[in-house]
Amino acid sequence: MSTKRLRILVLVCSTRPGALGPAVGEWLAETLAPCARTLDADLVPLAIGDLQLPFLDEEEHPSTGIYHQEHTRRWSAIVAEADGFVVVTPEYNYGMPATLKNALDYLGPEWAWKPVGFVSYGNTSAGTRAVQHAKQVVTTLRLVPLGSTVAIRIADATREGRFHPAEHLANAAEGLLAELVRVSHALAPLRERECASAVAGPVVGSYARRLVQDDAPEVTVLQRCCWTEEAVANGTLDVPALHESPDQVRAWLADWQTTGLWRDGRLLGMVRTRRSGADLHVGRLAVVPDLRGLGLGRWLLRTAEAAGEGCSRIVLSTGAASTRNLALYQGQGYGPVPTSTDDGVVRLAKTVPA
Ligand SMILES: Cc1cc2nc3c(=O)[nH]c(=O)nc-3n(C[C@H](O)[C@H](O)[C@H](O)COP(=O)(O)O)c2cc1C
Numbered sequence: 001m002s003t004k005r006l007r008i009l010v011l012v013c014s015t016r017p018g019a020l021g022p023a024v025g026e027w028l029a030e031t032l033a034p035c036a037r038t039l040d041a042d043l044v045p046l047a048i049g050d051l052q053l054p055f056l057d058e059e060e061h062p063s064t065g066i067y068h069q070e071h072t073r074r075w076s077a078i079v080a081e082a083d084g085f086v087v088v089t090p091e092y093n094y095g096m097p098a099t100l101k102n103a104l105d106y107l108g109p110e111w112a113w114k115p116v117g118f119v120s121y122g123n124t125s126a127g128t129r130a131v132q133h134a135k136q137v138v139t140t141l142r143l144v145p146l147g148s149t150v151a152i153r154i155a156d157a158t159r160e161g162r163f164h165p166a167e168h169l170a171n172a173a174e175g176l177l178a179e180l181v182r183v184s185h186a187l188a189p190l191r192e193r194e195c196a197s198a199v200a201g202p203v204v205g206s207y208a209r210r211l212v213q214d215d216a217p218e219v220t221v222l223q224r225c226c227w228t229e230e231a232v233a234n235g236t237l238d239v240p241a242l243h244e245s246p247d248q249v250r251a252w253l254a255d256w257q258t259t260g261l262w263r264d265g266r267l268l269g270m271v272r273t274r275r276s277g278a279d280l281h282v283g284r285l286a287v288v289p290d291l292r293g294l295g296l297g298r299w300l301l302r303t304a305e306a307a308g309e310g311c312s313r314i315v316l317s318t319g320a321a322s323t324r325n326l327a328l329y330q331g332q333g334y335g336p337v338p339t340s341t342d343d344g345v346v347r348l349a350k351t352v353p354a
Contacts, residue, residue: 004214006041006083006184008177013089013100015049020154022047023163024121025088028150028173035174039181044082048099051075055102062108072106079110083191084117084184085143086176091122091130096137104137112142113190115183117176119150126151144183148176189265201261202299203291206268211258216250218267219260223249226286234319234344241284258284259303261296271300273307280308280352282316285325297328308352315349 010029014021029045036043053071060066067073089100104111116138120127128151135145150172157165192198198207211219227241244252256272269287273280282304287296308314316334318325326346334348 004083004188006039006181007081008036008041008043008084008086008180008184009078009082010043010045010086011088011100011103012045012047013087013097013103015047015097015099019090020121020163021088021090024119024152027163027165028086028088028119031170031173032177035177039178041177041181043086046078048103051078051103053103053106056105058106062106065109075103076107076110079107082114083188084115084180086117086119086180087134088119089121089127089130089134091120091125091127094125094129095133096130100134101137104141108141109194111138112194113187114143115146115180115187116143117146117148117150117180119152119173119176121152121154121157123154126153144187146176146179146183148172148179150176189262192262192265201263201268202295203263203268206261206263208259208261208303211253211260211270213250213253215260215267216246216253219249219253219258219270220244220246222267222270222286222288223284225289229289230319230322230325233323234321236344239319241286256283257307259300261300269296269300271304273304275307275311278312280305280311280314282314285316292324298332301328301332311352313349313351315347317345317347320344320346 010025012021012025025045025047029043032043051071051074053075057069058067058072060068067076087100089096092098118131118134120131122128122130128149131149131151138145150169152165152169157163157169192209193207195209198209200206201208223241223244227239231237231239231242252272256274258270258272260267261269268291269285271285272283275281282301285297285300285304287300305314314334315337316329318329321344329348332350334350337347337349339347
């Protein structure tokens with residue numbers, strides 16, 4: 001599971017003067033603040049009215065991502081950054097308000113594989129018909145509606161003209177947020193796979209993307225499980241990849257270009273590269289032990305080598321007794337670089353064709 005803090009947009013959909021929506025949104029934000037802290041989620045309140053979205057005025061279908069209007073680009077960036085949504089919606093004429101439908105229609109891939117929970121309000125139906133209506137639409141966008149809902153009957157939640165919902169509604173709201181966070185984490189691999197920078201990997205369902213500092217915990221785990229074998233083979237525990245803390249990993253992730261190979265949220269392997277003069281340094285090539293022998297290492301090495309354009313040499317190193325690594329590197333054209341140091345490390349290089 002990802003360790004990234006989640007960004008949850010709380011979208012208040014009514015725009016009428018004197019609408020009840022803002023009071024419901026404020027109650028929700030206040031009620032959920034402690035729970036959100038515990039769940040490592042940031043709640044971002046947003047009134048649909050503040051987006052100043054006219055009725056859909058884009059020429060292209062949203063799936064193209066071609067947006068001519070500044071308001072669309074702004075809305076696209078907000079939705080793309082979010083990891084999930086809580087929609088605070090009234091029921092208008094047995095359905096969702098036009099404001100919500102319009103805001104949904106503006107975008108496409110930005111919504112995909114993100115959970116959406118509904119907090120509805122209305123008269124006898126407590127807004128539930130609006131939610132049913134919205135659920136039918138959001139699934140087309142690959143939004144994933146939650147089973148948990150908060151449904152508020154206005155007459156029961158209003159005292160002396162003020163919004164004052166009963167305790168059980170606060171509990172329902174907390175349950176909804178907890179479910180939203182769980183589903184958002186579970187859907188993270190699907191979101192990643194579809195992000196523009198991900199490329200298909202060498203085994204079915206796998207994809208590669210650049211690793212960022214937020215990936216440090218997964219990288220730390222991968223390193224410890226992969227370099228244990230190296231330590232045993234080379235008879236030493238003095239292997240940096242075995243000891244680095246997540247903070248140390250975070251630090252080098254900022255300096256190196258690192259590619260991670262993922263499947264269903266699991267980091268299967270990685271490799272890092274950095275240029276130094278005319279050399280491309282390749283390092284930390286790792287594949288999880290249970291998927292060795294399937295060509296993942298060779299695929300990662302080739303991916304790393306692609307970053308060597310314009311360099312004259314690709315250099316890497318491995319333990320002198322790491323026979324599996326040595327066989328891989330020699331098979332890919334690397335030869336030993338003579339060195340005077342006897343530190344149990346073999347340095348290898350390969351010339352980059354001009
Ligand atoms: C145009 C309109 C249509 C409405 N239709 C329904 C309805 O179908 N079902 C319902 O329970 N309440 C309906 N209501 C009452 C709303 O639930 C109530 O006015 C609520 O406060 C609206 O939310 P808002 O104040 O945030 O706009 C409707 C209100 C409006 C203004």
